[in-house]
Amino acid sequence: MSIQWFPGHMAKTKRLLTEQLQWVDAVVELADARIPASSRNPVLAELLGNKPRLLLLNKTDLAEEVWTKRWLESLRGQGPAFGISAVSGRGLGRITPELAKLTAERASRLAGKGLRPRPIRVMVVGIPNIGKSSLINQMAGGSKAKTGDKPGITRGNQWIRIHDKIELLDTPGLLWPKFEDPEVGRKLAATGAVRDEVFDAEELAVWLLTWLKENNVRVPPPYESRGQATLEEIGRQRGCLMAGGRVDTGKAAQEFLREFRRGRLGRNTLDRF
Ligand SMILES: Nc1nc2c(ncn2[C@@H]2O[C@H](COP(=O)(O)OP(=O)(O)OP(=O)(O)O)[C@@H](O)[C@H]2O)c(=O)[nH]1
Ligand SMILES: [Mg+2]
Structure with missing residues (x-):
């Protein structure tokens, strides 16, 4: 069984992310704590270039704690990463300080020019159904972004102001054209990132x-x-x-x-x- 899902709206999403990248100060990448490797889109590495990036393993409430710990220890070698649960709110308090740290250089550059600091603009990216919109809603304290328990809910870009320090950009879920390893496709389908109709x-x-x-x-x-x-x-x-x-x-x-x-x-x- 070989599973693939890269419909036209995802090709469009890829273009949209590329366009928006110039306006953002940092990127939050959401991955699934149940599949920390299989849920990371290899296309993002080339797309995001060297934008400051924070990796969050979401849905830690569904993953085995010992494994989440092991994965985070190994992932931290590449940059800041920690576990969260967008539904329970666990770990969300760490996000704003971490993003402030990641963009401190930009802030001091603006201050050096005598410019008033503006909110940090952050793009939230990840595979479909990973909890991007849920995370944004939790941080904003309302339901400004549409969510749902199937992939492909968010279709356009939506900026949401969290507080005077941060604005988050919700984006549609993005997969990639071919899962080289068929196990990756199966794990993505098992955890709900692929539409049920395609397998x-x-x-x-x-x-x-x-x-x-x-x-x-x-x-x-x-x-x-x-x-x-x-x-x-x-x-x-x-x-x-x-x-x-x-x-x-x-x-x-x-x-x-x-x-x-x-x-x-x-x-x-x-x-x-
Ligand atoms: N158990 C659990 N469920 C979560 C968590 N975060 C999100 N969900 C659920 O995952 C589903 C998808 O959430 P969304 O926020 O719509 O996901 P999305 O990444 O915006 O999805 P698309 O817009 O389709 O790309 C919803 O049913 C959420 O309730 C979490 O931390 N734990
Ligand atoms: Mg969404």
Whole structure:
């Protein structure tokens, strides 16, 4: 199973980010704490050049804490990085001071010219459904940016003033044209960054069940019934039946993936080293 998702609106997003870059002082890149490597867009490296950048691992509430810690230790070699949860608000208090530090040089240059400091302008980027708009809303203390539990919600640019020190630019999620490693595509699909219509839910669910088993991940019933549950068993437990009482494995797969994404199987980090 090879998963790819790079629709026309993403090619447009890439152009849009490039255009906007000249107006911003720094970039916040959001990655997924469950897949800190697979959720980082390789295209961003060339696109962002040497703009000051802060890397945030979001959805730490869904990832395994020991792994988040390990990942952050390794990622910090490349620049500032820490973990947050845009829904619970964890870690968000560190963002403004960190951005101020990253842009201190610009601030002192303006002060040196006798110019009044203006708010720091920051572009928020990342893959679809990673929580860019949720983060901005949490920081702004309202729901100014539209959010949703499927990828592709934000379609245009939107500037949102957080307070007199910071303005954040919400942008649409961006993937890249080809996932070189098919595992990356599967992990992005499993965590919800790819539209459900572009992959086979059953194949993906079977892959994920196998992955969990191979990595000795303990999952709660009905996913683990005497070993590892099959889609048949999950479907029966969840009442995904067709006429005649046969299990609807397609529906069981969708249900399983939905529950995995919501953390009902516990905290899981799929990228490990
Ligand atoms: N558990 C958990 N869910 C989160 C977190 N942050 C965001 N979400 C959820 O993830 C989903 C996507 O959030 P959005 O803010 O719309 O994501 P986005 O990056 O703006 O998505 P696009 O606009 O489609 O690119 C929503 O259902 C959020 O509630 C988090 O830290 N933890
Ligand atoms: Mg959004």
